[in-house]
Amino acid sequence: MTTFTRQNAWNQGGTLSNPDLLWYAKGVGKMMQRELNDPASWWFFAAIHGEYVNPDTAWYPNPPAFPAWGYVSGQPAVPTSPLPSQTTQDKFWNQCQHGTWYFLPWHRGYLLALEAQLRADIVSLGGPDTWALPYWNYFGGAQGADAAIPPAFTTEKLPDGTPNPLFVTMRFGPQDDGNIYIPTPAWVEGHGQAPKPQYGDVTDICMHNDLYTGSDPATPAPGFGGPESGFAHNGSPHGNMESNPHDLVHVYVGGNLSSPDYGIMADPGTAALDPVFYLHHCNIDRMWASWNDAGNANPTESAWLDGPAQQFVMPMPDSEPWVYTPGEVQSLSTLNYAYQDAAMPQKPAANLLAQRLVKLGAIGAANEFVPLTHKASPAQPAELLGANTGPLQISKAGFTSVNVGLHQAVQKNVVKSLGFASVTQLPDQLYLKLENVRGTQDAAVLRVYIDLPPQPDQATQRKQFVGSVGLFGLRRASIKDGAHGGSGLTFILDISRFVDTLFVKDKLSANQIKVDVESAGSAPQASPIEVGRVSIYRQPI
Template identity: 45%
Template structure:
């Protein structure tokens, strides 16, 4: 049975209010929700607070004109799930509830009953090729005039303020140019090759993961607003996109932060929901197109509960909808689909990745060779190879920290690389950043053995990936739920280690890890990494 609702690409028909009816009616529906009181579960403000609320709301430069927060929090507020394996299902339920409310308002104003939330596919490279840019509908301060709009829009709409326009949306460079630094985005907005800073590239590499738990979807936790079990889907692209789109006014961390850059404000920006529709679409691609499985653990399927009731709850159809992850795993049963569900260019299968690695190591893989590529979180079938001896302070243009290696463990990695074959898959090497704390987030790229004073643009082959610090402030609050322990991330640095090995540059007792921010970090607000550790994962 075909789904009733299809979520379409926001860039269809140019991504403008006059050309894209999905975006036009989204703006009209959002506008009606904004007219309601913050205490009304059908209001825009109530839904924004479900994701997160805080005193930061009082400092937001309009538009939007954000009302004062009541005290204490109302039902269901600040329940978003981050750095947890519940990240994908909680946000899917959140989107369904928001979409349902917007559709209800659209229908009441004479709009289409088939309306569904569009998605922003910043990985799209066709029709048009620059979908890494924010759709123009979000940059128009006012609705078009009546002659450019269909006749059934409410008479007060033409020429009125556009609810999709947000002032506090500053972009990667802090200049109001809003784009996502995918590889195509970086190519279109190149940085100075002599810069000390680096745009961590936004990718869909998470789709190549083979396991949900401790990999694609995050690590096992309870009900978590922010914990330290960030999954690959959540880190990149999710966190990076949030950080880049929000940005800072003038790209100075001491200035106003864009709404999208802080989880306590992000739900107030209408582009938030199009970004999350794309994140939800990637999860659907991982399940439906790539045929990969969600967890079968009872703890995941039925989620956190209180007194036998699911903790996840959303206002929907005039009441409260409680749901579990198992209720939202199948989009077909949820009666919606996406216009396009093919994997982005560059996503490879496990077999392709393994075959390519053997080839890179100058071995001879068999056609379709596969083996030894399950993603495993450190602490499970891994061996510590080295770690920093003290915390690392990241400010200014970043930091460079030595990680002393255990010779015996390093030799095991070398032996596995030398003897690699289809029957003997070589080790993987993982880098762990633990207890990352700070007052304001951003994006930090990680380089292995980049020379001191080296420029990132000249050493791309030593890049180990990037981390997005969306939610860092909340995770670092000493009085918060997690006692200020901050965030933790795992990056697979196997490709870099392979390159060092092939270049006869892995016979050393210390690796140097460079942490390169996308913008300068003031000394007054440093980011601190509690420990950097490197693990060998044998197969």
């Protein structure tokens, strides 16, 4: 049996000279020639992930406007009819799993089904029967060069002069100027900071997690793969892999044109219309495979292995639909494909837990570079340390500040935990939650800071920068009658090292912690982004 190998899209310079990309373009082109209601069409597959084409759904814009598919401008020309039957829509469309521990296995099956259809079309066009989806490893290349989108996706014509199906008009990038790249630390270091400050906030730090679901000293909540959930996930926090890099890559590739228009990669209901979507998810899948290869385990609970009550189902070329479970797709060895490179990123020399213990005075600085052993088991239940008193409205104008009031009794427990921290008595982990984030502009990134002074310079901003969250799925999660019930999105950020600093500086005795949230985009918004609550939790280890 043939083993299919997924190759790096940046082979042959990432151009259409790369046969994997050239045949991908030709296969996509053939799928685009089919009608919307054909399960073998590009459009049908995009709608499996999510759609804004059926005006009778709760998430269709009212009044009609972008992101409805009929309002996608430029290339590709997106159809809005004929719709398949409602029974077919209910069976196949709007399946995407986000904010759930099914995020990784559902998307793996989705890739396999699309790849099978593309391979069949490529073979019919005279292409190789060994073709496989390439992956876009935006963490690769000298000085992070591969963070740029492969040139095959920005070329308007194929070598034969016909339109390039990989070219998309509505991609605007992190600077909203059509320059598509992912701001990884290596890219930012190699390409400077102009014109807007960037933080290299798209990282592969999640690859150092050792729990799929849950938290421990190496794994911030809610875990590498996401929280336990059913098919309807109702705005649960995104797993560490899904939050970063997945969500941020979607939002940065999409970018903004002007409100309310944004790039199609930034919204789950339009993202799979963009051919680069599948190369991004191929890389996410590659990273999951690499994480497993390093000895990290997937869940063993039957609820994960057998999947939710609502089945995962995909159309397949010239055969019956494929129904699959997470357990059936968790191992590449049984799926007949491999990756050109599935190497794990190098771990930092300094152990993060050791760094915390050094800062707290529990061990000497020389031990910072000595790996500390710990048992990879879930931490104890989290306890609310404090929260703000009302919704936070975030606009494009500078920083939005909020004071998170602390519960005195819980605050004393945190101070005690940090004060008595040792190798055998590990300090609490501290998490900041942005709860019930609602709005209409998916192509937005929120940057979060702790204890930022008034009018901070860029160096201070970097020092106090906690992390970024991409609002991929914001619009759909904010619709009251939609799948999320209008609860919005919820994000978790590990702020342990920042609270450690407050403790060392004797600032943790105050009755509040100052949090600043900045909207990183430059395009105007039709309405502010609302954060229902900003909260901080302690989690004993």
